[in-house]
Amino acid sequence: MRTLVFLIFLVLQNNLYADYMEVLLLGTGTPRPSIERFGSATLVKAGGHNFLFDAGRGVTIRLQQAGITPNMIDKVFLTHLHSDHISGLDDLWITGWVWQRQGLLNVSGPQGTHNLVESLRKAYAADISYREKNVNLNSDLTRINSKEINEEIVFQQDGVTIRSFLVEHAPVEPAFGYRIEFGDRVVVISGDTTYSENIVKYSKDVDLLVHEIAAASPVLLKRNKRLASVVAYHTNPEQMSQILNKTSPRLTVLNHVLLFGVSEQQVIAEIKNNYPGEVAMGYDLMNIGIGNSITINRINAEQP
Ligand SMILES: [Zn+2]
């Protein structure tokens, strides 16, 4: 009897625990330098872990603003190797080492990830040797565990399952989205993509879809061929509505906000015209709590 009570207690506890995860948007921007929108980076907290998806410009600063020091991050998943998704990785890695990260940084990403992390270590060889000599830091801990992934389960532990899936960002191939499952809760992060059948497949009825968005005014598109090809490998508001009508997430938050001659309000209005569900514009340091209800708040609200 006592064992049974204990087991029920464990199941209840596990359910309570499994019922909640948090998503913190650290960077909702693009290659465009912006004080409001730093480079792509999204933190997911589940099962006692911090998972970082992409490490764009300024990720370490945004983490600090949220009270998270870089040594607290040791699992990074890259969607693809465009510079705006990786240009904060060196800071996160080396500053985390200076802040005495216990263990190595783990970086999973597409083909090219091994080369990226090995090159970082070469680029920072002087810094690593200075710090080892001066403050006795162990340079072995600057090694990075890298994994080049396909469509697969990239993490499975403590009730958390993370899957990578291919998205459409040609000529960037492969480019991945990620689906994070914890108990009954599911979050999907699109990465950079235009309309993707895999996004539809993996995002059906999820709790939260964090999806990229891009739009340009028809006049600018007509005038600027280069702009047209940039917008073409991202998702426009019309495609976003199509995806959402097929998937119906509890909440959709837009990130990687790439707009030319179109306002954020116009983008949201256009999507909402064609889709009745919940859609919000994402901002840096927006924190989304996902339980029975979904809450949105902004950490460090004095930030722009
Ligand atoms: Zn990008």
Ligand SMILES: [Zn+2]
């Ligand atoms: Zn990209």
